[in-house]
Amino acid sequence: NAGVTQTPKFQVLKTGQSMTLQCAQDMNHEYMSWYRQDPGMGLRLIHYSVGAGITDQGEVPNGYNVSRSTTEDFPLRLLSAAPSQTSVYFCASSPGGVGQTYEQYFGPGTRLTVT
Amino acid sequence: GEDVEQSLFLSVREGDSSVINCTYTDSSSTYLYWYKQEPGAGLQLLTYIFSNMDMKQDQRLTVLLNKKDKHLSLRIADTQTGDSAIYFCAENSNSGYALNFGKGTSLLVTP
Numbered sequence: 001n002a003g004v005t006q007t008p009k010f011q012v013l014k015t016g017q018s019m020t021l022q023c024a025q026d027m028n029h030e031y032m033s034w035y036r037q038d039p040g041m042g043l044r045l046i047h048y049s050v051g052a053g054i055t056d057q058g059e060v061p062n063g064y065n066v067s068r069s070t071t072e073d074f075p076l077r078l079l080s081a082a083p084s085q086t087s088v089y090f091c092a093s094s095p096g097g098v099g100q101t102y103e104q105y106f107g108p109g110t111r112l113t114v115t
Numbered sequence: 116g117e118d119v120e121q122s123l124f125l126s127v128r129e130g131d132s133s134v135i136n137c138t139y140t141d142s143s144s145t146y147l148y149w150y151k152q153e154p155g156a157g158l159q160l161l162t163y164i165f166s167n168m169d170m171k172q173d174q175r176l177t178v179l180l181n182k183k184d185k186h187l188s189l190r191i192a193d194t195q196t197g198d199s200a201i202y203f204c205a206e207n208s209n210s211g212y213a214l215n216f217g218k219g220t221s222l223l224v225t226p
Contacts, residue, residue: 033213040123042203042218043158050212058213090157094212101146102207104214106157 001026004107006091012113013081021076021110023091030096032074033058033104034066036087043090049074050096081114088112121204121217128225133191135220137204140185144206147180148214149189152201161189161202191222199224 007022025032033048035058045058049068063085065077074093078085088111092104120138127133139147145166150158164171164178164187171178177190191198201221205214 031212035213035216040218042119043214043216045213048213056212092158092213096212101163102212102214103146103148103160103163104158106150106159108157 003027004091004093004105006089006107006110008110009108010111012115013078014115015081015083017081019078019081021078021089021091021112023074023076023107024072025074025091025093025105026072027093027095027105028071029093029105030071031094032068033092033094034064034074034076035090035092036060037090037109038087046076046089078112081112083114086112086114119204119206119215119217121202121220123218124221124223126223126225127194129194129196131194133189133194133198133222133224135189135191135202135204135222137187137189137217138185139187139204139206139215141206141215142182142185146207147178147187148205148207149176149178149187150203150205150216152203152219154200158203194222194224196224196226198222 004025034046035043047066049055088109091107148163149161175192179188201219203219204217
């Protein structure tokens with residue numbers, strides 16, 4: 001299993017540009033999430049999904065969209081990039097369901113800089 | 116969301132024990148976790164503890180949970196330079212779909 005994969009690893013955008021961060025998992029996990037990590041802030045939840053076709057907002061959703069058309073993929077779209085979105089973005093997945101431990105499996109991250 | 120609190124830095128000498136502390140706020144959390152992040156990498160699950168346990172030991176790692184005080188600690192015995200990393204405490208959120216993380220403790224192990 002590849003686990004959770006993310007592309008690209010690095011990206012530089014200009015203010016106002018849009019882009020999609022890709023995330024895929026091959027563990028047949030129901031739950032998927034996007035977090036951003038900023039210095040001194042820990043990880044903050046952007047959006048999450050509990051299954052194909054179902055998404056919801058986390059703590060810091062503004063400026064981001066998600067969709068979940070398949071179990072495997074959970075892309076994160078930046079609609080109009082702003083310097084405040086400069087961050088490291090992590091995708092995670094979790095088996096979910098009764099009796100599970102809710103542990104999250106993380107991808108390697110995408111480092112995004114908005115100038 | 117609710118705050119999970121951790122001290123930001125810890126420095127220990129190689130061979131000593133390290134103790135990283137965390138306080139959490141959600142008494143309904145079912146599981147509490149410790150994750151490790153090495154420079155430039157993602158988060159790796161180190162261990163977790165079920166909320167009805169007081170202690171869990173896994174090789175050099177010992178997790179202690181005090182539910183009354185909502186206090187969680189991670190002890191690393193015989194700390195090595197390879198243990199230098201950021202350690203995150205986390206609790207499962209009310210929904211169970213995501214985790215609430217602390218800000219992380221940077222552990223520096225000096226020779």
